[in-house]
Amino acid sequence: MSQLLQSHDYTVGHLTPNIVLYEPSFEGWLSAVFYVYANKLQNDDSLQLIAQDCYLPSLIAQATSVTTDEYNAERVLTKLHKLLGRSGMRNILWGFLSEKDNIGTTLFQVVKYAIDYPRRPIMEDLGNLNVLELVQTVKSVGREKHRMEAFVRFEHTTDDIYFARVEPDFNVLPLIGEHFRQRYQDQHWAIYDLSRGYGIYYDKSQSTPSRPATLQTITDLDDTVLRNPASIHSEDEQLYQKFWQGYFTNVNIKERKNPRLHKQYLPQRYWKYLSEKQVLPNAEHLQKRR
Amino acid sequence: MATINYERLQGKLNILADAAKYDVSCSSSAGTRKNQGGGLGDASATGICHSYTEDGRCVSLLKILLTNHCIYDCAYCTSRKSNDTPRAAFSVEEVVDLTMQFYRRNYIEGLFLSSGIFKSGDYTMERLVEVAKILRTRERFNGYIHLKTIPGASKELLLEAGLYADRLSVNIEIPTKSGLALLAPEKSHDELKAPMETVKTEIITIKESRKTHKKAPKFVPAGQTSQMIVGASNETDLQVIQLSSHFYKQYDLKRVYYSGYVPMLSDSRLPAIGTPVPMIRENRLYQADWLMRFYGFGAHEIVEPDSPFLDLDCDPKLAWAIRHREHFPINIQTATYEMIVRIPGIGTKTAKKIVKARKFNQLTLYHLKKMGAAVNRAKYFIATTGKNEHLAHLTRYNFRQYVLAQTQTKYKDQRNGQLALF
Ligand code: SF4
Numbered sequence: 001m002s003q004l005l006q007s008h009d010y011t012v013g014h015l016t017p018n019i020v021l022y023e024p025s026f027e028g029w030l031s032a033v034f035y036v037y038a039n040k041l042q043n044d045d046s047l048q049l050i051a052q053d054c055y056l057p058s059l060i061a062q063a064t065s066v067t068t069d070e071y072n073a074e075r076v077l078t079k080l081h082k083l084l085g086r087s088g089m090r091n092i093l094w095g096f097l098s099e100k101d102n103i104g105t106t107l108f109q110v111v112k113y114a115i116d117y118p119r120r121p122i123m124e125d126l127g128n129l130n131v132l133e134l135v136q137t138v139k140s141v142g143r144e145k146h147r148m149e150a151f152v153r154f155e156h157t158t159d160d161i162y163f164a165r166v167e168p169d170f171n172v173l174p175l176i177g178e179h180f181r182q183r184y185q186d187q188h189w190a191i192y193d194l195s196r197g198y199g200i201y202y203d204k205s206q207s208t209p210s211r212p213a214t215l216q217t218i219t220d221l222d223d224t225v226l227r228n229p230a231s232i233h234s235e236d237e238q239l240y241q242k243f244w245q246g247y248f249t250n251v252n253i254k255e256r257k258n259p260r261l262h263k264q265y266l267p268q269r270y271w272k273y274l275s276e277k278q279v280l281p282n283a284e285h286l287q288k289r290r
Numbered sequence: 291m292a293t294i295n296y297e298r299l300q301g302k303l304n305i306l307a308d309a310a311k312y313d314v315s316c317s318s319s320a321g322t323r324k325n326q327g328g329g330l331g332d333a334s335a336t337g338i339c340h341s342y343t344e345d346g347r348c349v350s351l352l353k354i355l356l357t358n359h360c361i362y363d364c365a366y367c368t369s370r371k372s373n374d375t376p377r378a379a380f381s382v383e384e385v386v387d388l389t390m391q392f393y394r395r396n397y398i399e400g401l402f403l404s405s406g407i408f409k410s411g412d413y414t415m416e417r418l419v420e421v422a423k424i425l426r427t428r429e430r431f432n433g434y435i436h437l438k439t440i441p442g443a444s445k446e447l448l449l450e451a452g453l454y455a456d457r458l459s460v461n462i463e464i465p466t467k468s469g470l471a472l473l474a475p476e477k478s479h480d481e482l483k484a485p486m487e488t489v490k491t492e493i494i495t496i497k498e499s500r501k502t503h504k505k506a507p508k509f510v511p512a513g514q515t516s517q518m519i520v521g522a523s524n525e526t527d528l529q530v531i532q533l534s535s536h537f538y539k540q541y542d543l544k545r546v547y548y549s550g551y552v553p554m555l556s557d558s559r560l561p562a563i564g565t566p567v568p569m570i571r572e573n574r575l576y577q578a579d580w581l582m583r584f585y586g587f588g589a590h591e592i593v594e595p596d597s598p599f600l601d602l603d604c605d606p607k608l609a610w611a612i613r614h615r616e617h618f619p620i621n622i623q624t625a626t627y628e629m630i631v632r633i634p635g636i637g638t639k640t641a642k643k644i645v646k647a648r649k650f651n652q653l654t655l656y657h658l659k660k661m662g663a664a665v666n667r668a669k670y671f672i673a674t675t676g677k678n679e680h681l682a683h684l685t686r687y688n689f690r691q692y693v694l695a696q697t698q699t700k701y702k703d704q705r706n707g708q709l710a711l712f
Contacts, residue, residue: 120650126643127651132660150338154395162394182325183332186430187394209328239296240391246300247392250307251353252343255552255567261346265339275395276341288304288376 018046019063022104024053026096028066029104030073033111035066042112049104083114088123094138097171106133145172149179152191153275156240157232162189165226165273173200177215185212192221241275242285248276249286294384302378303388309358309369310404313438313461314347314517314547324432331393331400331433338399351434352392353402356380356417360406364463364474365557366522369406373555379408385421386429393433400434400456401425411442419447422454434512439485441477448488449509457512457544460485462537465530469523472559486541489514493542513544520575521568522551522560528598531578535589538582545583548575574600581606584638585631603694608634611671612690619673619681622658623648635667666697 022032032049036042081089095107109130114122126132154162173193177200192199199218206213225232271277325332339348357379358369368375389401405414418437425431436457439448452458460482464470467479496509534546550572553563581587592606601609611634620629622644630641643661652675659665669680686692
């Protein structure tokens with residue numbers, strides 16, 4: 001780490017740095033883009049933009065850390081908005097949330113392409129490998145977003161909050177909030193990303209008849225609760241989980257059973273948090289008794 | 291408010307979920323209902339599959355029967371009067387409660403409610419309408435609601451149902467008149483089509499009045515659908531596809547669903563128990579249906595009268611291309627979108643990408659692959675700028691066998707591994 005901090009001392013022209021490190025936030029990356037142009041590094045073929053926390057120092061590469069600068073970030077953002085439009089910016093942001101190792105560089109190359117050819121609808125040029133890489137990444141992020149919208153399982157707690165735990169592959173919480181906000185306006189709810197240690201919370205008492213409440217960010221939830229949410233289940237929660245399990249089991253047509261397809265659509269890594277998967281196949285409450 | 295007996299609810303739910311599971315018309319897409327502030331739910335998005343059953347089918351709705359008691363005796367149905375099966379009935383409040391509670395936990399997109407017929411069509415339909423009405427008015431539920439119309443229900447009830455439901459559907463059940471007469475003598479095609487006509491007319495009327503009166507009520511905003519069972523009587527695919535095409539044109543149906551018959555009743559009129567479910571055939575019918583709805587194919591192009599069944603070895607688009615090699619190769623740099631979507635292995639999304647990307651680049655097979663085309667099939671049918679050596683095979687006398695042999699493994703995957711079962 002100390003190595004990284006010292007690297008601030010590199011000066012352009014003395015030793016040209018080819019790795020630019022940014023603080024791991026979208027503003028951080030925007031600041032790095034600003035830095036690259038301010039120092040005219042954009043045409044260096046070996047240039048890489050890497051999030052600080054993903055970077056392994058190497059002997060041959062020169063790395064520069066860029067601190068986040070909100071003013072610079074804002075300037076880049078405005079410029080990009082103009083160049084790429086809403087849907088282009090959406091691609092950039094979604095790509096960024098993938099947290100892929102090389103995404104900072106890919107995004108930069110796309111941005112550079114847009115700056116070099118301001119009249120071209122560059123997002124349509126799938127023959128460009130950076131654009132293609134981005135579009136494919138956005139697709140994976142979109143898939144994960146969609147899966148989270150589907151696989152979130154709220155559990156009703158004694159505080160009258162519907163609470164869900166998730167561990168998505170990409171950082172999709174910022175992308176799914178609006179979906180849930182529109183949908184669940186008349187209940188308190190929270191979705192917590194265990195792997196990233198933060199969540200979003202909707203407090204219905206903050207809503208007005210014409211507008212749903214704004215989402216709040218929550219962090220540092222009690223670890224024992226996260227590991228065992230049953231400890232805060234409301235009285236009815238178990239009941240409805242059982243109803244759901246009984247339903248899920250009985251809609252299955254056993255003549256058509258197809259475990260491979262089942263796993264393809266419902267990847268096993270999500271099962272941990274799916275209430276319908278937390279039950280033995282011969283459990284009593286799944287039977288068709290009257 | 292009526293009380294709910296939670297003790298017995300689990301058993302009922304298990305029975306009535308099981309009894310509803312053969313109904314496949316359960317997608318929740320094409321919803322248009324927005325949460326108008328403060329309520330629960332929103333059905334404006336495309337449907338979400340919240341789970342998948344072990345048979346690999348999407349679970350997006352609470353799909354249940356109100357009751358599996360029935361005064362009818364349709365041979366293909368487990369709820370039929372003469373079948374010995376545990377019976378149950380929900381109260382209206384129980385269905386409302388389950389829907390709300392499941393929705394609140396993000397298990398479902400909404401409710402799909404069908405029913406056996408107890409007492410009479412009207413008596414049953416009235417209760418279905420009551421469930422939808424309470425959900426919309428008392429519970430302020432904006433999620434998706436699909437009601438099945440009950441044969442014999444009055445026009446007035448249908449019209450009321452349409453005010454609360456996003457979608458109504460009428461099952462045509464068996465694709466041929468003779469088949470239906472044999473298996474469900476109490477029903478007839480004409481009788482089943484009558485409610486479709488009513489719903490269609492009302493959709494048009496309300497659409498018209500909404501042009502002038504913005505506040506006019508919505509009526510089944512997600513339209514109407516139908517379902518037919520295939521493989522229970524001896525209909526051909528040609529008959530099935532022609533009937534679907536007729537429905538799309540005549541009643542403006544949003545979708546027709548096909549349900550491969552699952553033999554579970556012994557009856558001399560039906561395939562014996564143990565006869566495999568015609569899964570591949572069902573899959574081919576869906577593919578054919580897609581070709582009609584999204585690819586601009588006419589029913590007459592998909593199955594031709596001299597061989598009235600779909601090719602089980604290859605999908606209908608590939609089969610069409612093999613039969614009509616005179617249209618190929620297609621030059622992807624210059625051909626119209628309509629022709630590009632007819633290339634096997636190229637879907638509508640890829641075709642759109644091609645039309646955009648070709649303005650910037652001369653496209654090669656590599657590009658197509660990156661854009662998501664199934665190049666292993668497409669390569670026999672396209673001309674690109676570079677030389678395409680696969681084109682030489684297009685004129686082979688045994689082209690069909692050749693292409694199938696080259697793409698077979700891929701097909702097995704695409705059929706979702708079903709082949710491994712047989
Ligand atoms: S009327 Fe419907 S529920 Fe009754 S037996 Fe026929 S198909 Fe089954």
